[in-house]
Amino acid sequence: MIESIIEYFANISSAHRTIILVGGLTIFSLIESAVPLFSLNYRRWKHGGINVFFTITTILVNFFMAFLLVKTSDWVVAQEIGILQWIDTPLWLFLIIGLLLMDLLGAYTAHWVEHHVTWMWKFHVIHHSDQHIDATSANRHHPGESVIRFAFTILATIIVGAPMWLVFLYQSMSVVLSQFNHANIILPDAIDKILNKIICTPNMHNVHHHYRQPYSDTNYGNIFSFWDRIFSTYIEVDNNKLKYGLDTHMDKPETNNIITMLLSPFRPYRQRIDYAEEEQL
Ligand SMILES: [Zn+2]
DSSP states (O other), rough: OOOHHHHHHTTTTTTHHHHHHHHHHHHHHHHHHBEEEEBSSOOHHHHHHHHHHHHHHHHHHHHHHHHHHHOOOOOOHTTSSSHHHOOOOHHHHHHHHHHHHIIIIIIIIIHHHHHHHHHHHHHHHHHHHSSSGGGGGOOOOOOOHHHHHHHHHHHHHHHHOOOOHHHHHHHHHHHHHHHHHSBBBOHHHHHHHHHTBOOOOOHHHGGGGBBTTTGGEEEEOOOBBBBHHHHHHHOOOOOOGGOOOOOOOOHHHHHOHHHHHGGGGGGGGOOBOOTTTOOOO
């Protein structure tokens, strides 16, 4: 079983990786039509169109840089560099430790840094400027942010000592989990409570897209939910009070314009305000 997973991801083609991304998007969009959290009272296709544009640029960046990742991974394995290369574990544990660390370094840490380093935040703004969060929001990333995230994935691969099958397995899970935790769906409470112990559910991630601080600086997780708990960035709020978007970028003609959004990291920084005192969700 584990061997066949490894076999599959060691040789996965770009076509299959794209099918996983598009397949996930299709499945979650269908579920959103059936059990939406917020009403679908917006122009879903237009909204999706802009987000699909940024998803395609994300795919292109990853496609053209993938060889760097393959080279890095082959190198760390050959040189026996990185945590997984230094420990001796059964294969199933190797896989779990690998996924955990790739998610911690390649997603949670990358995301936290993007929120705290101004020039990186200016790229991440595009993701937060979306005022309707659904599965298509998951990969609404400025191409510059895709490069930043790619750099973190390279760094994670080196520190973890990850073989290529693990990197591809991690990336595939990361894409689908991100679509899932951005999806505009309501899970039954009981199921959410159980899932939320291990993975990031929509119910957990929604507050990260509230338009104001400090709420937008919480629940950074992508695959596993416990990093936020361990590093005290975890929060639970009444999701019905949420308002999606970004206080500094609420003008829809601006945030729905591809060209304006592509240029926005190169415009002056807009100061955010922390509303901790006056707003309780
Ligand atoms: Zn964010």
